Amino acid sequence: MSTIKEIAELAGVSRGTVDRVLNNRGSVNPIKEKKILEIAKALNYTPNIAGKTLAVMKKQLKFGYILFGSTSSNPFFLDVVDGIESRSAELGEYGISVDIRYSVLGDPSLQVEQIDVLMESGIEGLVITPINHPMVIERIRKLTDSGFPVVTANSDIPDSGRLAYVGSDYYKSGETAAGIMNLICAGSAKVGIVMGSPLVLCHSERVAGFKKRIEEAYGGIRIVGTEVNHDDDIQSFIVTKKLLKAHPEIDAIFLVAAGVVGACRAIAESGLEGKLKVVSYDTTIASRTLINSGAIAVAITQEPFVQGAKPLDILLNYVGMGLKPEQEYYYTALGIKIKENL
Numbered sequence: 001m002s003t004i005k006e007i008a009e010l011a012g013v014s015r016g017t018v019d020r021v022l023n024n025r026g027s028v029n030p031i032k033e034k035k036i037l038e039i040a041k042a043l044n045y046t047p048n049i050a051g052k053t054l055a056v057m058k059k060q061l062k063f064g065y066i067l068f069g070s071t072s073s074n075p076f077f078l079d080v081v082d083g084i085e086s087r088s089a090e091l092g093e094y095g096i097s098v099d100i101r102y103s104v105l106g107d108p109s110l111q112v113e114q115i116d117v118l119m120e121s122g123i124e125g126l127v128i129t130p131i132n133h134p135m136v137i138e139r140i141r142k143l144t145d146s147g148f149p150v151v152t153a154n155s156d157i158p159d160s161g162r163l164a165y166v167g168s169d170y171y172k173s174g175e176t177a178a179g180i181m182n183l184i185c186a187g188s189a190k191v192g193i194v195m196g197s198p199l200v201l202c203h204s205e206r207v208a209g210f211k212k213r214i215e216e217a218y219g220g221i222r223i224v225g226t227e228v229n230h231d232d233d234i235q236s237f238i239v240t241k242k243l244l245k246a247h248p249e250i251d252a253i254f255l256v257a258a259g260v261v262g263a264c265r266a267i268a269e270s271g272l273e274g275k276l277k278v279v280s281y282d283t284t285i286a287s288r289t290l291i292n293s294g295a296i297a298v299a300i301t302q303e304p305f306v307q308g309a310k311p312l313d314i315l316l317n318y319v320g321m322g323l324k325p326e327q328e329y330y331y332t333a334l335g336i337k338i339k340e341n342l
Helices: 004-011 015-022 030-042 054-059 076-092 108-120 134-145 170-184 201-217 233-246 260-269 285-293 304-321
Strands: 062-068 097-103 126-128 150-153 164-167 189-195 221-228 252-255 277-281 298-301 329-331 335-337
Touching: 004 015, 004 030, 015 030, 062 076, 062 108, 062 304, 076 097, 076 304, 097 108, 108 126, 108 134, 126 304, 134 150, 150 304, 164 304, 170 189, 170 201, 170 221, 170 252, 170 277, 170 298, 189 201, 189 233, 201 221, 221 233, 233 260, 252 260, 260 277, 260 285
Parallel strands: 062 097, 062 126, 126 150, 150 164, 164 329, 189 221, 189 252, 252 277, 277 298
Antiparallel strands: 298 335
16 A cells, blocks of 8 residues: 655655645645656555545544454454554554454453443544444444444444444355355265354354355255354364264364364364365464365455455545545455465
8 A cells, every 4th residue: 555655755755745746735846746646656546545644644543443352362363453453554654543452252241341441542433343242233333323433344233333344245155155065065965063153243144144055055965063162262172072972974064263273173083084074264374284284175265454454444534534435345355265275
């Protein structure tokens, strides 16, 4: 993402001069103006990014960002945080700070508390991966009803009044998992499902899409049991062992969220590694190892870096420039990863 600072350095002028040229704020030497415009064009400098100008610097904006759990409990969020920190570093040049907080997946009261703490700290926009619970919905709705900007990321609460959602189309990703399962199981499978939490819309939507697509198109696939692991590897190990013991007929596993390492360990300890077809999500360091070893057949990816960075651009444009999002849903791309294309 190009910035005014980069253009100024390449053109050999001040940031104030670049700001005047790009935003028509007074006269500039025609030769310098031409050079600045040429550099801006070469760097693909766009109006949405151009909003981070001197006017924005004077506002000293602060945004809050709430994620599930932590990067240690759910490694997927490492890549999300990379996106947040990368964009935060760029925004920091314009006096914009980002305060990242973590909430527990199964504790909506803690998530509401985190919202309140951030609000008291003086944030002017919030990005949140929300727990789908009335307590959280009510708190977000209270914010948005007052005109406070909220963007949901990774998981959504559509009826909360939020500005926009950035993340995967989870229903579609569930349908995609069903299609993959049908392919790798040659149209016949008895599937066990291990999901994170029914309180998280992205998890429940994945399962709903998976089930619906199976009902519509894949009669040879049957779901024989579902367990919840709360995105925790230890719980995932326990419930996967329980699932496999209760249903020895299972020959395929759909891992809906985190806890992948724990589930695959349970499969291995049950003597079934390489015998069960496993479909999961994302390519964390641990997941890559499991894909390479054959423990996971296919992983579906969802651009976590974009999920971290894009919401901050939306808030910047809205709070800093008064620009509403061009759309309500910013869906990230669904990718298919196997051993051969990691």
